[in-house]
Amino acid sequence: MISKKIEDALNLQMNREFFNARLYYAMAGYFDSLNMPGATAWMEKQAEEENGHALRFYAHIKERGGRVVVSELSAPPVDWDSPLAAFEAAYEHECRVSREMDEHWELAEAEKDNATKVFLHWFVEEQVEEESSVDEIVQQLKRVGDAPNGLFMIDRMLAGRGS
Numbered sequence: 001m002i003s004k005k006i007e008d009a010l011n012l013q014m015n016r017e018f019f020n021a022r023l024y025y026a027m028a029g030y031f032d033s034l035n036m037p038g039a040t041a042w043m044e045k046q047a048e049e050e051n052g053h054a055l056r057f058y059a060h061i062k063e064r065g066g067r068v069v070v071s072e073l074s075a076p077p078v079d080w081d082s083p084l085a086a087f088e089a090a091y092e093h094e095c096r097v098s099r100e101m102d103e104h105w106e107l108a109e110a111e112k113d114n115a116t117k118v119f120l121h122w123f124v125e126e127q128v129e130e131e132s133s134v135d136e137i138v139q140q141l142k143r144v145g146d147a148p149n150g151l152f153m154i155d156r157m158l159a160g161r162g163s
């Protein structure tokens with residue numbers, strides 16, 4: 001059984017992850033409008049991953065005897081100023097998610113909920129990976145600037161994302 005505080009925090013994060021999926025679908029739509037199929041596919045995969053994150057929270061709440069509460073979500077942005085601006089926004093977003101996971105971890109510690117800490121462990125590790133992979137793309141985009149050939153190459157590279 002989980003405490004009410006933990007149940008609320010896990011529901012909050014489940015809904016945030018559903019939002020994250022929608023944010024990345026919005027970015028996929030933006031890249032599709034720029035005719036960048038590689039970045040579009042990258043964002044679609046990212047969105048699916050975020051949906052998977054939400055479902056992990058969903059399953060954990062259920063398994064621990066909590067009540068799943070799916071809430072209303074705000075709409076993500078529609079446009080970004082450039083491919084670089086979109087990936088920079090993604091990077092800032094992932095840094096925020098990392099802080100959110102830290103906050104949940106601290107709450108789980110305060111509530112002496114070791115099962116939730118173990119559950120969150122995967123996300124803490126995942127965020128290290130998320131920040132690093134998005135930052136790498138940001139750095140590459142900065143390097144090529146507005147050069148169309150460079151953007152084309154990066155788009156081809158992004159198409160190769162495995163999962």
Ligand code: MG
Nearest residue numbers: 017020050053
């Ligand atoms: Mg996530």
